[in-house]
Amino acid sequence: MARMKFLCDADRCIECNACVTACKNEHDVPWGINRRRVVTINDGKPGERSVSMACMHCTDAPCAAVCPVNCFYTTADAVVLHSKDLCIGCGYCFYACPFGAPQYPRVGNFGSRGKMDKCTYCAGGPEADLTQAEYVKYGANRLAEGKLPICAEMCSTKALLAGDGKIIAEIYKERVTRRGYGSGAWGWKTAYKETVAI
Amino acid sequence: MKMAINALRALTFALALAVLGQAAPVAAQQAPNPTAQSVKEEQLLNALRGGDAVAGRITIPDRTAASLIQPEGKSFRDFHQGSLWLIGGVSILGMLALLVAFYGTRGRITIDAGFSGRTVTRFGGFERFVHWLTAGCFVILALSGLNLTFGKALVAPVFGDAAFAALAGWGKIAHNYLSFPFMLGVALMFLVWVKDNIPSKLDVEWLKAGGGILKKGQHPPAPRFNAGQKAIFWIVIIGGVAMSISGWYLLFPFESGHTVGDQQFWLNVHAVVAMIFIAVMLAHAYIGSVGMEGAFDAMGSGEVDENWAKEHHSLWLAKEKQRAGATPPNAVPAE
Numbered sequence: 001m002a003r004m005k006f007l008c009d010a011d012r013c014i015e016c017n018a019c020v021t022a023c024k025n026e027h028d029v030p031w032g033i034n035r036r037r038v039v040t041i042n043d044g045k046p047g048e049r050s051v052s053m054a055c056m057h058c059t060d061a062p063c064a065a066v067c068p069v070n071c072f073y074t075t076a077d078a079v080v081l082h083s084k085d086l087c088i089g090c091g092y093c094f095y096a097c098p099f100g101a102p103q104y105p106r107v108g109n110f111g112s113r114g115k116m117d118k119c120t121y122c123a124g125g126p127e128a129d130l131t132q133a134e135y136v137k138y139g140a141n142r143l144a145e146g147k148l149p150i151c152a153e154m155c156s157t158k159a160l161l162a163g164d165g166k167i168i169a170e171i172y173k174e175r176v177t178r179r180g181y182g183s184g185a186w187g188w189k190t191a192y193k194e195t196v197a198i
Numbered sequence: 199m200k201m202a203i204n205a206l207r208a209l210t211f212a213l214a215l216a217v218l219g220q221a222a223p224v225a226a227q228q229a230p231n232p233t234a235q236s237v238k239e240e241q242l243l244n245a246l247r248g249g250d251a252v253a254g255r256i257t258i259p260d261r262t263a264a265s266l267i268q269p270e271g272k273s274f275r276d277f278h279q280g281s282l283w284l285i286g287g288v289s290i291l292g293m294l295a296l297l298v299a300f301y302g303t304r305g306r307i308t309i310d311a312g313f314s315g316r317t318v319t320r321f322g323g324f325e326r327f328v329h330w331l332t333a334g335c336f337v338i339l340a341l342s343g344l345n346l347t348f349g350k351a352l353v354a355p356v357f358g359d360a361a362f363a364a365l366a367g368w369g370k371i372a373h374n375y376l377s378f379p380f381m382l383g384v385a386l387m388f389l390v391w392v393k394d395n396i397p398s399k400l401d402v403e404w405l406k407a408g409g410g411i412l413k414k415g416q417h418p419p420a421p422r423f424n425a426g427q428k429a430i431f432w433i434v435i436i437g438g439v440a441m442s443i444s445g446w447y448l449l450f451p452f453e454s455g456h457t458v459g460d461q462q463f464w465l466n467v468h469a470v471v472a473m474i475f476i477a478v479m480l481a482h483a484y485i486g487s488v489g490m491e492g493a494f495d496a497m498g499s500g501e502v503d504e505n506w507a508k509e510h511h512s513l514w515l516a517k518e519k520q521r522a523g524a525t526p527p528n529a530v531p532a533e
Binding site: 015017020032034037038039040041042043050051053062065066067068069070071085086087088089090091092094095096097098099100103106112113186187190 | 257263268269271275347360363367462
């Protein structure tokens, strides 16, 4: 089984936000929630870089560790998913997540955050694959169709890579060697406790 | 005219020189390296050690999403899954062990002179209402709160994840809504009882005498509330205010305008104060029920036995009697 990861090559990202838009469209993501976002660091200064960030599907995920109702699970492809049936909307995963991935629709008054929503790596949820129930809660299940996440698939500069960690690390390494520079595999140290050695 | 042309030539020459002078180093730098000046992840992770999040500019409306990586998540996890368990376990199990040990050695504190059969009003209807309003909310808030921390280890294996999640969901709703009557209860408690809970010199003597509960037959004089009860009062007020402030921020996560770091901080405050609060309230509930004969009546019917009052609140009883005149209202004729 593969160990699915995301890798954003910040030297290629042009901050077009197409990944954000494609994700929202693919999964019918509710208003106010962005499963993926592009953050521009040192904006307008020399060395400005943009990074597309979403749930990184961490090894030993902090969200799963702090969840009071055990709603998280890790698939055989190492994708971190959650059950919206179990989620009570307490917000703990949001506190623990280093990447700000868990978000909540504002459905009610005081503290009623509604069910948590986050990037599913286009892998749906605990419901049976490719069912309407799964689509309504979690969005499309592209992995079950043998496709990779839409954000990476349609990235115009191929800055955002998705797939088996070893393969995308190899691709990134090759790029860095060929062009002679690279600002690092963003979030890898935090999410996977390792980085791409060049 | 000629002079003007000469001047122009000179100027052009000077400009050309200047441009060439500028251009020379650029030409020397052959392969441009765009990362030479760029932020690398390593640098930003180093910057994170200061406790700041890596933040940038974002084009989506969610302002907080501009934070790329927040380092506090790890410390929150460590605290929530480690220290908090230790603090909660030690304070609550420790208190239970203390109470069992106390019951084992001292036993139930009885009324030395036995029940007199005559009673005196200790708490009126409104006072008891305020007490039970706060206490009732507290019990449910405490149980639903403890469930969020310990439930997945203690309760979930018994009921299964689905039933447990439903229970925790209802617990969360109860926790959110009962917080309001609880806050009201704490505020009313403060207004009703603060005048009897100002610390005085008498409290020191009461404490020196071991409160009269450590040794049988020893009863230091006490007014309406003794030092122990005053301590409980102030713990409830201070603890209640701390729980209310921290809880308020957690109830209104979007409106309080807090960063994720602030929310983590207030959740940690809420949890630690709660653990200690629960431990103290266990002791309070013990001494007010099984731990002492005649004590529950004070908050039950509101009428306590005169001998109980004489032993535990002699000064208060004297005052009450004085106020009611020579004969207490509930006096039973002697013959």
